Amino acid sequence: MIKTLALARLHFSVAFSITYRLTASIIISGTLALVESAVNTLVFYCHDKAWNNDEHKKENRQAAAP
Numbered sequence: 001m002i003k004t005l006a007l008a009r010l011h012f013s014v015a016f017s018i019t020y021r022l023t024a025s026i027i028i029s030g031t032l033a034l035v036e037s038a039v040n041t042l043v044f045y046c047h048d049k050a051w052n053n054d055e056h057k058k059e060n061r062q063a064a065a066p
Contacts, residue, residue: 004048008041 016033023029 004041004045007044008037011040012037 012033015036016029019032020026020029
């Protein structure tokens, strides 16, 4: 979970910086950065769980193989 939160912070910083340079608006930059970070964090978390689950299944299949 710490990795996910660190990634969210990184995404927020990048999204805010780029949007602020393009729009010069703190409101637009902050809103876009929050939305982008929230979506990316959720997607990353789900992807990471699915990846780990898939790896766990592979290990179980290999261990069960004769």
